Amino acid sequence: MHYCQSCETPVAMEPRNGHAVCPECGRADDVAAPGPLFVVTGASGSGKTAVLAGLARRLQGRCVTFDADLLMDAAGALSGSRPIDWPAFRDAWLAVAHGVAQSGMPTVLLGPFIPTHLQELPARRWIGDIHFIVLDCPDELRRARINARPPWRSRDIEEQVEFGQWLRRNIADRVDTSSELQKTPRRPSPHGSTAI
Ligand SMILES: [Zn+2]
Incomplete structure (x- = not known):
């Protein structure tokens, strides 16, 4: 880098x-300067998109908050007709976090990542500690949330339920989003969010 x-x-x-x-x-x-990175992970339907705006607002001036989907269209365009290179996509986010750290700010990144996804990447050595927290909800609620999405969004429901279960077993810090988010009507993300 x-x-x-x-x-x-x-x-x-x-x-x-x-x-x-x-x-x-x-x-x-x-x-x-090796700044820390805070990853807010979760399978589809966990509420990552729903908490983004509020989280960014609350952390304003203390952290820089991103939704990993923000670079999805760019990653697709750079890939041309080939599938997106996910390790390169994640490495790009580590590079962004490294850049943010040079302005003295930690980065908060919302995306469906797991620790081993980030450990072996070239830009990892330029980042300080990486902390993970998982947004979680009961499996049935996840199925209902994904089913309630507009048709252009992905429908890999059982795959996402399994990923959610894996995160529940493997990431210690967890927030259950079942009560808070049900009160908020979900709206489709304007930039074309896709599960990765
Ligand atoms: Zn030299």
Whole structure:
């Protein structure tokens, strides 16, 4: 992500104590503060889209909050006729979080990620601690929420129920969204949200 501007050939720099350091010539750039990343995960129907605006508003001035779907159209356009390269998509989000950290802000990212999705990515080393929290709801409510969506949204209901169960077993920090979100009428996301 950072390349040495002194060396004759492109040399990938390495993170060291908040600096990007060239392993060849030792040049150190002050562009690598490792900020934390807070991931709000959940299978489809967990309420990620429903909490986004309120969360962003509450954290305004303290964190920068993104819905991972925000780059979905761009990822599709960059992929052309090929399927989206999901590791590259996730790596792009880590790069965004790294960029946000240089302005002194933590990033909050809402998307259906799991820890191992992010651990092996090239940009991972430029991020500080990554914290996960899962939005969850009972399986039956998830099925009902997905069924209530407009027809252009995905319908991989049982796959999402299974993913929700996996997250429930594997992510310790969990918020049950069943009571709060039922009061709020759901509206389709204007930018074309798709389950990933
Ligand atoms: Zn160098």
